[in-house]
Amino acid sequence: MFAINFNKTAMHIFYGKAALIDYLKPSKTNYSKIGFVPTMGALHQGHLSLIQQSMSENEITVVSIFVNPTQFNNLEDLEKYPRTLEDDLKKITSLSLKIIVYAPPIDDVYEGRPSSGYFNFDGLEDQMEGKFRPGHFNGVGTIVKRLFEIVEPTNAYFGEKDFQQLQIIKKMVRKKNLKINVIGCPVFRESNSLAMSSRNELLTPEQKKEASIIYKTLVDAKAKFKTNSATVTEKWVQKSFEKNSNFKLEYFQIADEEKLLPCMRKNKTKKYRAFIAVFFNNVRLIDTLSLN
Numbered sequence: 001m002f003a004i005n006f007n008k009t010a011m012h013i014f015y016g017k018a019a020l021i022d023y024l025k026p027s028k029t030n031y032s033k034i035g036f037v038p039t040m041g042a043l044h045q046g047h048l049s050l051i052q053q054s055m056s057e058n059e060i061t062v063v064s065i066f067v068n069p070t071q072f073n074n075l076e077d078l079e080k081y082p083r084t085l086e087d088d089l090k091k092i093t094s095l096s097l098k099i100i101v102y103a104p105p106i107d108d109v110y111e112g113r114p115s116s117g118y119f120n121f122d123g124l125e126d127q128m129e130g131k132f133r134p135g136h137f138n139g140v141g142t143i144v145k146r147l148f149e150i151v152e153p154t155n156a157y158f159g160e161k162d163f164q165q166l167q168i169i170k171k172m173v174r175k176k177n178l179k180i181n182v183i184g185c186p187v188f189r190e191s192n193s194l195a196m197s198s199r200n201e202l203l204t205p206e207q208k209k210e211a212s213i214i215y216k217t218l219v220d221a222k223a224k225f226k227t228n229s230a231t232v233t234e235k236w237v238q239k240s241f242e243k244n245s246n247f248k249l250e251y252f253q254i255a256d257e258e259k260l261l262p263c264m265r266k267n268k269t270k271k272y273r274a275f276i277a278v279f280f281n282n283v284r285l286i287d288t289l290s291l292n
């Protein structure tokens with residue numbers, strides 16, 4: 001373990017998996033509950049709330065900070081992804097010195113050139129993010145599986161902003177028979193309702209204000225969907241973004257929460273959700289809202 005000194009305090013930070021696995025061994029033999037919050041850093045209040053939930057439900061909390069190259073299908077996106085380790089550590093320390101951080105270099109996670117395995121998530125991977133970011137969910141599956149093998153958590157916490165990712169990880173855990181509870185936590189929003197995201201760091205305060213139109217559109221779409229079909233609602237959203245040239249809508253989709261399939265005809269027994277991905281100032285933002 002490396003205990004680093006940070007503002008005259010010490011925290012537990014590991015850069016190598018071998019030392020982390022060793023450190024966690026006694027907790028595993030004691031049957032202590034281990035909570036795990038995987039992140040790519042640039043921590044915001046949404047991440048901190050996941051960490052706090054983990055701390056209240058487990059004896060030990062591990063947070064990973066790793067910008068995973070294999071889940072980016074676009075090199076420019078990977079390069080400009082915010083990396084703010086020092087700041088992230090300050091935020092974690094302000095919550096508790098007991099939190100264990102795993103912040104590995106690439107070669108601690110991937111041997112040789114980083115590459116993804118192939119995963120079958122029963123079609124969940126073919127919709128929305130999967131359509132527009134080919135290979136993304138193979139990258140997510142690869143890294144999350146690897147991190148689960150290292151940390152062996154009891155409970156793992158993921159934000160519902162990435163609802164498709166959450167469903168995919170639940171599916172992976174079921175298919176691989178892993179004894180891990182995957183816990184989804186509600187979207188955290190800025191005061192203007194913009195969904196919190198590490199990518200918001202790439203926007204100025206003014207741009208963040210303007211980007212709140214994304215959530216407003218979701219709320220209006222929810223109202224429209226009450227009395228209209230999914231197709232009518234989707235067309236309405238497309239038209240409203242066409243009028244605003246600062247935004248480039250990548251997709252707006254209404255899908256059922258379980259299989260993530262597009263809603264062709266409303267079915268009262270299903271739960272529906274709106275999913276959106278938009279480029280604003282070359283920053284890709286996603287959001288989601290339950291429609292039930």
Ligand code: PAF
Pocket residue numbers: 038039040066068071140143144162165
């Ligand atoms: O949601 C994220 O930040 C990432 O996809 C995750 C789960 C940390 C895997 O890299």
